[in-house]
Amino acid sequence: MFLINCPFCGEREQSEFKAGGEAHIVRPKQPTELSDDEWAEYLFMRKNIKGVQFERWNHVHGCRKWFNMVRDTSNDQIKAVYKMGEKPPVK
Amino acid sequence: MSNNLRFKTSKFIDETYRVSFKFNNKTYFGFKGDTLASALLANGIHLVGRSFKYHRPRGIMTSGSEEPNAIIQLHDNSSRTEPNVRATEVEIYEGLVASSQNCWPSVNFDIGGINNLLSPILPAGFYYKTFMWPASFWEKYEYFIRKSAGLGKSPKVADPDIYEHKYIHCDVLVIGAGISGIMAAKMAAKNGFKTLLVDEKSYLGGSSIYDNSEFSKINNQIISSWLEKEINEISKLENLEIKTRTSVAAFHGYNFLLARENLTDHLPINQRENKVRQRLLKIRAKKVITATGSIERPLIFDNNDRPGIMLSSAIKRYIDLYGVACGENNILFTNNDTAYETAMSLIQRGIKINAIIDNREQIDSKISYEVEKNNIKIYKGYTVVDTYGYRRINKISIMKLSKDGQTVIGDKTKLNCDCLGVSGGWTPAVHLFTQSGGKLKFREEDQVFIPNVYPSDQISIGSCNGDFGLEEIIKNTLSSIKKFLDIDNSEYKTVETISGLNQSKRNIWLLPSDKSIGKTKSFVDYQNDATAKDIKLALREGFRSIEHVKRYTTTGMGTDQGKLGNMHALGIISETAGTKMGEHGTTTFRPPYTPLTFGTIVGRNVGEFFDIFRRTPIHDWHVANNAEFENVGQWKRAWYYPKDNENMHQAVQRESKAARDSAGILDASTLGKIDIQGTDASEFLNRVYTNAWSKLAIGKCRYGLMLNEDGMVYDDGVTTRLGENHYIMTTTTGGAANVLGKLEDYLQTEWPELDVYLSSVTDHFATISVCGPNSKKIVSKVVPDLDLSDEKFPHMSFKNSKIDNIKCRIMRISFTGEHSYEINIQANFGKSVWEKCMEAGKDFNITPYGTETMHLLRAEKGFIIVGQDTDATLTPIDLQMDWIVSKKKYDFIGKRSLYRSDTIREDRKQLVGLLTENPEEVLEEGAQIVADIKKSPIEMLGHVTSSYYSPNLKKSIALGVVKGGKNMLGQKLIIPMENKNINVTVADPVFLDKEGERLNAKL
């Protein structure tokens, strides 16, 4: 079980958190302008990387804040956590 | 007790404290300090069970948690009964009751033993090959397989014991209290680390604590004396917590470990009252030191499973620690030096050793010379080729090994014995390391897998790290702990060691026989009866990966996870396939290391705490008034209120009729309520609901539908505008938490610029819904100050008011199609206001109704229930709710998806009403809907989502989803059931009062 460093609360057990899929997918500002394919790309297409992955997490049983995490899915090492809207601190 | 088997020389046994216990209905005696295994052995009992597949007699093989054979049922026929317990781990106490499992009618005469004779037709994969066809027969096969296999019996009644969970945070966790574990714990604690030391045994020191050999010494003291002083020293350290009888079950990522602490299992039953039996420790350690030692390997030869055949190290433990001789005429069979330590322990007590069979041609160690000096015959370069004796070994035959060790040569010699100790060298106990995600490497010289890459801040030391020699263990423990903890002071000055052992070994995974492999039974996995022959067969049949071979042969799949034989399985595979060890992978060891009881896993979460439920503030009234309850999410909701001898149908019919004829009352407190405030609250609602919100006047209510971004209906409910920047949203009961989460998600991640604040207030309010033609009269009595006239208080509006000076919010909204009010009041006044309503409605036959009637009433009106009539595949258009989807709004969640090529298809499943040809016939919810039953295969058009008998319409009504149903009004369809076809007609989903006359009637 991970030990996750919530950017608002500090280190907490993984059981307090909920994973929320791939990070940095911005909801299109003008969905109606998009073709079916473009909308489907936003709606359905997600990466599933073996290696370093950018993810959304929610401290659901804590401060309830969403934040981002960089995690290596091959060994579950968390490389960084950072607030929504911030740039990833690692590549 | 046969006295000649007990040597009263051990300080671990209290000879003044006799303990009686029952095994297979016979009473025996042992001493305090005995395990069930040591006590049985002291009574001359080896045969304790039968094997899983062939029902071969099996005895005690080991002295620890790796035991594959001596698996017993504890406390048979009592509420504490527990199957699959290792006799080698059970500490005896007065009154213990145990019995063999997997045998019938008795361990000495077992009918299943016929499987042993049938073994030529029970090869690897037998179950797969035989019982797969015809598939429909599996149920019948299973009955017999389960009956004859049966690994123990599960308890029939509730467990009377108490269990609990405990969190532990420490700087350093040391697992295993052998020499290196003790040293590591001392170094850590003395250097200021908050340290926890755990060991699965009841004592500290591991197998070194009874090592009284003159041949191995630390600082010129015999090992046990040196270690005792060390233990004495660390037990006084403040920084160190020590837990014995504590077995680490799982080692997860980020140094999170689970351990089971046994607190009362060694006590007589009458001393366990009100005590916690087992505790699950949830340990989060900054650093983990694994010192779990190693497990002796058996040797794989024909008939290597008879009772009386044991690990050589177990024989040593039984005599040194428990003072028990496992046999009176022993033979040791080895490929390395450690068996000679066992020999010395036996020799010192004058216990007869008939011979030692050693695979090696050359033996050159002090200890072996000493054994030879005692006139013990050593057969060098020999192997055991067969054993004899049904319920206990009585003979072996041996032959000389060829130079390459692949065949046997010369004549066969038979030797008598009643106990055969085997030693195939040692396997590092890397289970926890691999569980944590660690990667192993194979060390060619002595054929062991050892830790290589650590996934977290941890280290393995001692023999679990592949250090077997005494000098190596101590030297490496000192240096690696210093480095690991980054400390200068090791707390040890020079530690000098002498060892009489030499590390030479002649490793042969499968020992050759004079018989062909097909005629041998050389067991690799004792518990699951997997033999070398089975493994070779699997390879011949094309299996290569160890994970596949494992599943096919069941090697390593027993409750012991193949702690003894997995290495041999790997060895035989690579030898047979001509590949390198490790090339086929190593099997994954999964938690728990040894089985855990369910009690330990659930801890205190039993009974009403197993899955906690939520009660509304009016719950007690429902209970007092005979309500039946339904689980909705975690809520207990009143389902219906049977009167006299009513069944559910009768109660629901009565409640439904009363609600429309006069007045009904419903506890709607479980509806989710989200308080929404902020200057952008209206804009926010515009974005999350499909309809428009900016123009909703203060004091008005509006029904809203919420979609997922994929356009599918997610939730619905009425939202009320309380003020300029203040709304209260209601959600479905089950959807409340998810809706809040979804709204927070959008606010935080997509629209952080919006000034909106959300708070869940579900539990803050009790919600009472009063409906029916007399609802107005009733509510006017409860809230006399409020003007209920249609002009002042029209449908879909809201008023602040007071009941007995307590503020309340009243909405005029309806989920039944009747004139109705929803009273929201501070939760703790809920019950009294409910009672007030009941009192006020007495003259109007006010009838409390539950969720079932609520569902029926709304179905009459064709109102959907999200989650019952929808299942995340339906858009509002599919639900014929186009009216609620704003055409004008530029965007809202899910809007773009409503005109994807897939969502605009005409033949999507769409919500329709269904009327049965026979109005008395009520459809089954979930039943399939078809048009043509002659065509094969029959095309499934949809299914029934809601179905009731309506007492108000006096006919059966149903809702369903049907492909292209929107354009099928009036069309006949068929519901095929098991023994009949039901004819239905597609109808408008609004069955009652489509014009809304009831809702708008002047009351």
Ligand SMILES: [Zn+2]
């Ligand atoms: Zn937080």
